[in-house]
Amino acid sequence: MSLDSITENIDEAVSGFFEPIAGWLGDIVFYSVSIGGADVPLIVTWLVLAGLVFTSWFGLIQVRKFRLAVDVVRGKYDDKDSAGEVNHFQALTAAVSGTVGLGNIAGVAVAVSIGGAGATFWMILCGLLGMATKFVEVTLGVKYREVHADGTVSGGPMHYLPKGLAERFGKNGKTLGKVLAVLASIMILFFGLFGGNLFQVNQSYAQLVSVTGGEGGALGSSGGALFFGVLIAALVGIVLLGGIRSIASVTSRLIPAMAGIYIVACLVVILVNITAVPTAVGEIVERAFNPDGVAGGILGALIVGFQRAAFSNEAGIGSAPIAHSAVKTKHPASEGLVALLEPFIDTVVICTMTALTIVIANPDSWGEARAGESIGGVTITSDAFETVLPWFPYVLTVAVLLFAFSTVLTWGYYGLKSWTYLFGRSRTSETIYKSLYTLFAVSGSLLTLQTLIDLADAVLFSLAVINIIGLYLLAPVVKRELNSFLDYVRVRKAGGSAETGGDADEETTKATV
DSSP states (O other): OOHHHHHHHHHHHHHHHHHHHHHHHHHHHTOEEEETTEEEEHHHHHHHHHHHHHHHHTTSHHHHTHHHHHHHHTTTTOOTTSSOSBOHHHHHHHHHHHHSSHIIIIIHHHHHHHSOTTHHHHHHHHHHHHHHHHHHHHHHHHHTOEEOTTSOEEOSHHHHHHHHHHHHHHHHHHHHHHHHHHHHHHHHHHHHHIIIIIHHHHHHHHHHHHTTTGGGSTTOSHHHHHHHHHHHHHHHHHHHHTHHHHHHHHHHHHHHHHHHHHHHHHHHHHHHTGGGHHHHHHHHHHHHHSOOSSSOHHHHHHHHHHHHHHHHHOTTTSOHHHHHTTBOOSOHHHHHHHHTHHHIIIIIIIIHHHHHHHHHHOOHHHHHHHTTOOOOHHHHHHHHHHTTOTTHHHHHHHHHHHHHHHHHHHHHHHHHHHHHHHHOSOHHHHHHHHHHHHHHHHHHTTOOOHHHHHHHHHHHHHHHHHHHHHHHHHHHHHHHHHHHHHHHHHHHHTTOOTTTGGGSOHHHHHHHO
16 A cells, blocks of 8 residues: 555544534634624624733733834843743744744735735734734743753743632632643644644645646655655754743744845735835725725624634634743743744734735736636736746745744743643653654655644634633732832833833832823
């Protein structure tokens, strides 16, 4: 029996078993109601509502404190002797690597096909709102993180939900928090194995095959697939063994490089068509309120844009606080401010660049997709670049590989923290997880397991329901932490000692307000 037939049988068996479960859970998590002719997924509404609430609660913090966030990333307020494993910049790139991926390339193309160019406007708005949600959850992640005896750090919803709820609501809060923590760990672990690992490897392999001669090319055979899977697994395993320090070291170089390659390619298309930019921007704004997509009216364009942004930056999901919790700082809100840059980079910059490139280039495939034809998102994006850069599919392949590899690394770390919360931090436990994770990377090039990937999406976004309820209940804690860090910043600006922090001389603080 050939390897192809074995993998096909596995795909069919797994799909047959999990399809009813995936369908049932997907119907619940992504339940939609029809409003004005458009299907509105309630989970997207839930995520956007959180962004609105926290934007209001913290007084448009994503705008008012944007410059301060950049200063923190640059190391202006670093605490070198603080507990933690990585600096602010490394924590940011590690977290961004978990969200920036194929969705920024293919997902955006699908969004502007279904919702028209106007979906871009709503995508940007949702990204801006998500910045406030990300600030809240990451501040809590650092506030309630666990620093182990060996200096390593664990954080995320599995830590701040039980600790925070116990602190605010006593025994009942502690019991509820523990139940939610176990559920959060299971959900993150499941998505990490299938969505953050297997899917990324599968899609990057598919793109690589497409530019190397297709199924008849050097990598199109089952042997080529196995070679690719083993190679990726080996690279992931090597980096994963080093923990967050190793991951952050790689992503702090990889993220700027891959984002730079992609953005430069976008700029080339934009600059070649520079005279079309005002028209394209005007079309994005106009079509936001007078859409030309197939989604059904203004609300359809809005929902498609919001959905793409929410699914891309994962604000409110609870995954990013795991990476950010490893930062070296004494002030949780400092990393919360750093984290609000994440949706800005992911959605407002990279997703918008993709959308603008497609609108300006206006490839034939985009017009066909808007007319209702089924065309892959990667194809539309690739065609847009190819109008200026005939060799761009090769550049796109490099970008896809880098995006996918960095996502696999970060979700490997997220899954590890979930695994050790459930099964303990022993060397044996961690070795079992890392072996399992690398095995999934190998299988990613051989198996599609689309049903399990769909199930993983539903599982991850069900976590948003649990996580955001916790964020609402713990928002007062975040406000106190923000005030404490702002006091610290005022003291530093006034020339006070960096060691005094938020507990610095009160008169000095008042004098600088």
